[in-house]
Amino acid sequence: MTQYLDIMLRAVAVYIFIIIAIRLFGKKELTQLSVIDLVFILLISNAVQNAMVGSNTSLQGGLVAAVALFITNFILKKLIYKFQPIGKLIQGEPITLIYNGSVQKKNLEKADFTIYELEAAVREHGVKSIENVDLAILEVDGNISVLSEDFKTKSRRKRVQKGLGDF
Known part of the structure; x- marks a missing residue:
């Protein structure tokens, strides 16, 4: 035993x-x-x-x-x-990487990310550049969440195309 x-x-x-x-x-x-x-x-x-x-x-x-x-x-x-x-x-906790189009350099270093990796993550979310990102967060599971005006515009355009209106 x-x-x-x-x-x-x-x-x-x-x-x-x-x-x-x-x-x-x-x-x-x-x-x-x-x-x-x-x-x-x-x-x-x-x-x-x-x-x-x-x-x-x-x-x-x-x-x-x-x-x-x-x-x-x-x-x-x-x-x-x-x-x-x-x-x-x-x-751990989520880490803000981009806020209002501005890279949070200390947090980027804390997360051990390069600017090139961050740019790639932004592009993967369909956003042209970091300046167009409202908020990018490294989540506790390792994913990067990206919110941007580009996303809002694309979503709005899709809703209008589907006849759902602009709300």
């Missing part, structure tokens, strides 16, 4: 280590998954590896590690949901 407790503790320790490492080294590469979801997927896929189960490469050892990860992930998500400071600590 202590062998399985050891596996559980090792799996949880690796899970927490990966979350901390991702938080420390940034999240800009994460685009669709939250930090917790990414760690969860990475660790579940490795639940039967020796790094977490030690010398026990049995099916039971892998299942014990997987159960420990499921439980830890569930608890962490509940804590984040119920306690906003824990969510901010683990996932």
Whole structure:
């Protein structure tokens, strides 16, 4: 029984280590998954590896590690949901990159983004240039949200074309 407790503790320790490492080294590469979801997927896929189960490469050892990860992930998500400071600590907060057409240089450096990456993100949202962006935010999941007058104009034009009027 202590062998399985050891596996559980090792799996949880690796899970927490990966979350901390991702938080420390940034999240800009994460685009669709939250930090917790990414760690969860990475660790579940490795639940039967020796790094977490030690010398026990049995099916039971892998299942014990997987159960420990499921439980830890569930608890962490509940804590984040119920306690906003824990969510901010683990996932971070959104970072404003552009405000009223002006790049927020300190925040850009904090997010470890280059101006070229920011320009590419703006273009991906269909906006010609940074000057046309009202607001661009690096979200906690790694996505960049871009709001602009170009978007409002395009949306308005589409509504008029569909006969929905201009409201």
